Amino acid sequence: MKRAVLPGTFDPFTNGHFDILLRGLRIFDEVIIAVAPNPKKQPTFTIEERIELIREATKDIGNIKVEPFSGLLVEYVKSKRASAVIRGLRAVSDFEYEFQMALMNRSLDAEVETVFLTPSLEYTFLTATIIKEVASYGGCVTGLVPENVERALKAKFK
Numbered sequence: 001m002k003r004a005v006l007p008g009t010f011d012p013f014t015n016g017h018f019d020i021l022l023r024g025l026r027i028f029d030e031v032i033i034a035v036a037p038n039p040k041k042q043p044t045f046t047i048e049e050r051i052e053l054i055r056e057a058t059k060d061i062g063n064i065k066v067e068p069f070s071g072l073l074v075e076y077v078k079s080k081r082a083s084a085v086i087r088g089l090r091a092v093s094d095f096e097y098e099f100q101m102a103l104m105n106r107s108l109d110a111e112v113e114t115v116f117l118t119p120s121l122e123y124t125f126l127t128a129t130i131i132k133e134v135a136s137y138g139g140c141v142t143g144l145v146p147e148n149v150e151r152a153l154k155a156k157f158k
Contacts, residue, residue: 003082004028004115007073009036011043012149013054014131016123020088023117025063032080033058034069044132044156057146074109084113090124 004024010017010033024031033054037047045053047068054066069076077085085105087098095116102114119126126144135141135153142150 001029002027002084003030003032003080004084004086005032005034005073005077005080005082006086007034007036007069007076009038009041009043009128010050010054011038011041011045011128012131012145012153013050013057014123014126014128014145014149015143016088016090016119016126017128018057018146019119019123020086020117021058021061021064023119024086024115025061027115028084028086030063030065031086032082033064033066034073034076035066037068037070045152049152053146053149053152056148072108074105074112077112078109083111084115086115086117089116089118090126 006021006024008017021031021033035047035051035054043050051066051068058064058066073085087102089095089098098116105112105114131141131145136157138157141153145153
């Protein structure tokens with residue numbers, strides 16, 4: 001079984017993340033969505049809330065797992081017997097950082113590959129930060145996040 005890890009903060013899980021997940025499932029038999037705490041980003045949702053939101057949004061999709069992770073990504077990937085890390089690239093600005101991370105991961109463990117996937121054109125501008133900002137001002141995020149995430153954002157920013 002070809003297994004990959006899709007890591008991220010997912011604060012919140014967007015349709016861009018969802019799109020990358022679906023693309024990953026075309027290549028891999030199973031994808032583990034690994035949710036990182038990342039306190040540096042001051043998340044809007046707790047890690048437990050993010051995991052639950054992702055599980056609800058993806059409940060109709062098979063061959064995925066959603067779980068927390070912390071520490072070195074390559075160690076987590078090895079512990080899950082995965083062969084690759086999936087990373088989404090929206091723009092050239094993403095590439096430099098992601099490329100550096102992929103090379104660092106390779107230097108830590110040459111067995112772990114990084115697979116870069118690009119989202120559908122309609123999601124290339126989309127970031128969780130933009131979603132949170134728009135939602136915090138009461139703006140419409142319909143079609144940019146799963147429906148359950150939209151409801152959670154509205155409740156969070158009342």
